[in-house]
Structure formats: structure tokens, C-alpha cells
Amino acid sequence: MAMQEVKEMLRKILTLELAALVLVIISFDLAMFAYPSLPNVFPIHFDFSGTPNGWSRKSWFAVLALPLTQLGLFIFVTILTWWCVNSKRALAYLNLPKVDRNRVLQLPDEKQEKIRLLSTISINVINFFTLLFSTIINYQILQAGIAGRSPSMFWTFMAVIFCFVGGFIFVRKIVSAVEDIVNL
Numbered sequence: 001m002a003m004q005e006v007k008e009m010l011r012k013i014l015t016l017e018l019a020a021l022v023l024v025i026i027s028f029d030l031a032m033f034a035y036p037s038l039p040n041v042f043p044i045h046f047d048f049s050g051t052p053n054g055w056s057r058k059s060w061f062a063v064l065a066l067p068l069t070q071l072g073l074f075i076f077v078t079i080l081t082w083w084c085v086n087s088k089r090a091l092a093y094l095n096l097p098k099v100d101r102n103r104v105l106q107l108p109d110e111k112q113e114k115i116r117l118l119s120t121i122s123i124n125v126i127n128f129f130t131l132l133f134s135t136i137i138n139y140q141i142l143q144a145g146i147a148g149r150s151p152s153m154f155w156t157f158m159a160v161i162f163c164f165v166g167g168f169i170f171v172r173k174i175v176s177a178v179e180d181i182v183n184l
Helices: 003-037 060-086 101-105 109-147 153-183
Strands: 041-046 052-057
Touching: 003 060, 003 109, 041 109, 060 109, 101 109, 109 153
Parallel strands: none
Antiparallel strands: 041 052
């Protein structure tokens, strides 16, 4: 594989990682700035109509639970990304849809590297959209606690659709590229 192509894929991976990190930082910032304004008991879960059905006492853990979960996911995916990029054994463990794993492992190293990088991009795309959705949910929960009213379920629903469709389109495109590499 051409060095320029590898650099371009690595740049995409790094861009996705940095964008994911920005989302985690935004989520922490939202929680830190909202904490002083939250009441002693605030809603943390809502039904489909937007009515609160779960409550929590004001504590740093309650306010930072979602950002800490996001940070854990970010760290896990960053480690997974590093492993996929740097380990030739990664392909043996990746579950690639519609692709025969044994056939992939018999491809030349150049094609295997390209598949590894494309798979890493898809992992990071899924991570980005998951963190985006979590940040939106965190914002909605904190706003509901501060404003004392239920969040707009319309925007939450739109975020779900955007994240699902966006992630699906990107991952499907990458899976098609992997299939093309295997079938060449």
C-alpha cells in the first residue's frame, strides 16, 4: 500500500480520536458548569414522553457518571485503535461482516494492513457517534435538572436517528471497501 494512502488513513483515525476526545471534554465541562445550578434532587431518566421517572441526589458522582463512562469508552477505544494499527494479529480477532476471516489472513501484508486501518476507522466512527449521542443526552439531563422541566424528546429522537444513520452509512461504506479489497 502506498505510504501516502497509509498516512491519509492514519490522519482520519487521529481526527476521529481527537473529535471523540473533544466530545468527552465537552461532556465534562457541561457537568462541571451545571453542578452549582442543579437542585439537591434532579431527574436522571425520562420516559418516552419526557416525564422524569428516575431521580438522583446531587453529588459529583451522579453528575459525572455519564462523562466518566464516556471517558472509559474513549480510553478503551483508544487502546483498541493502537492495537489494531500496530498489531498484525488484530485481523484474526476482528469480526468483519460478510468476509471470510481465513481468506483475509491469507492476503498479502499490504492488503491486510489496509483492512486493519479501514476496520480501525469504522471502530472510531462508531465511537464518535456513541460519544456524540452520550454528550447530547448528558446536556439534556443537565438542562432538565437546571430548568426544572422535561427535555425535548424531539431533539433526543433526532440525535438517535442522526447517530444511527450516520454511523451506519460510514460503517457500510468501510465494509464495502473491505469487501472490495478481499475480492480483488
